[in-house]
Amino acid sequence: MANFFPRWSNWLPLKLAVAGFLIVCGLTAGTWYYVTPKYTKVGYEPIQPVPFPHDVHVNQLGMDCRYCHSFVETAAHSNVPNTQTCMACHQQVQKDNPKLEPVRASWKTGQPVEWVWIHRLPDYVFYNHAAHVNRGISCAVCHGQVNHMPAMYDAKPMSMAWCLECHRHPENFLRPEDQITNMDWKPEDVNPAAFVAKYGEPKGVKEDWSKKKHLTQQEIGQTLKERWNIHPSETCQVCHR
């Protein structure tokens, strides 16, 4: 009998296996890398009607976030400022700058500037700013180094896993309540003696932390967590009502 299968077909199953393996690996890698909020959300930087530079206003002018986002401490929603907030200065400052034309038009007509909403969770999630910023979580943890952003973008994935990562271990992120809007805060900035005098130390710590040169984020976080009795919830209905 003649060879029914040509000689090269001996290798076919192996070749198919290699190809199949590569395709599965490729699809898995692609999905793992791309189909996640770390790719879909992070870096979203829409074109705004006014190219509002946070770095100029926060770093150069030294403005506090709460000058513009004035209800972030009392409300669930952190308001984007109205036109008057801008006009307080821009009636005189840069009053002929073409970039600010939409703001001036809005001031004349009373129609709001249509800012594009960047950080927008799904409508079935009920996020609350006041619950976080009054409990020692800084804007910088969730929104990145806003003071170095010439244009605002989404810096964090804002996925459920990301929320829970912190709700399980808030001590990795807590900081003193007066540093919430300080985007450049580092644990090394804390003076251990003053910190311990104000907030005390967690129970069961024998060592005197006020004698240390620096406190670590964990030490600061653990102290504040116990003092403020912080227990972020992992129950579904806290975030999904």
Add this chain to the structure above:
Amino acid sequence: MLRGFLLIFTLAAIAIVAMAGFRGQHSPRPPWELMPDMVRQPKVRAQAPLGFFADGRGPRLPIDGTEPVGYDIPKPQQNAPPEISPSGAPPGEESAHAPLGFSVGTDYYNTGKMGANWGTGIPVAVTAQLMARGQQRFIINCSVCHGLTAAGNGMAKQFGLATVISLQDERIRKMADGEIFNTITHGKNTMMSYGGNVPVADRWAIITYIRALQRSQNASVNDVPPDQRAKLDQPEPAKK
């Protein structure tokens, strides 16, 4: 054949990476919603647009001739350490005034007026906590223009907001508290109103702090308690 496949596979991978880019790259493309089932629901969220009304706004403007009923500022947490109790009132202590955020009443606390004239005096208990709150709110809301010591040299002035004045002026030092309250609430000449940003309780806290700043910049020896005066003449301790 495998070589052909590998070539195509590699080219496809390169093409996908070239098109889709990397994680964290900035792009104006809206986030891709993989399973959009209930992600966007027909409900109004704060500050969001809504096609239902002719002007396209979700949140409605107040109707002409109506007054807002008020807005409750959340009460300070019970039994919380003092540093994390928001709002001016000391924790656990009931304020004599309704906890309304924005001026709706007609009394001195809400308008700064006593009868037809500007009243003076702080209508809430002046405590160290009120002063600290005032300092914080002054730095947030006023210092960009008026400067940290209220000397009228804030950053905005240095960048061209020329009409900012010093709150250390004789005129402002003599001004009734109620008139300053009114300036915060409704603005004055080229200063726009902060009534929509600063709740009533915080306005009084800010005025308290401004009064302290004014005294600090215009103090004489007589302001120092007698038993502390001797210290003033001592040389400064040498710096380490």
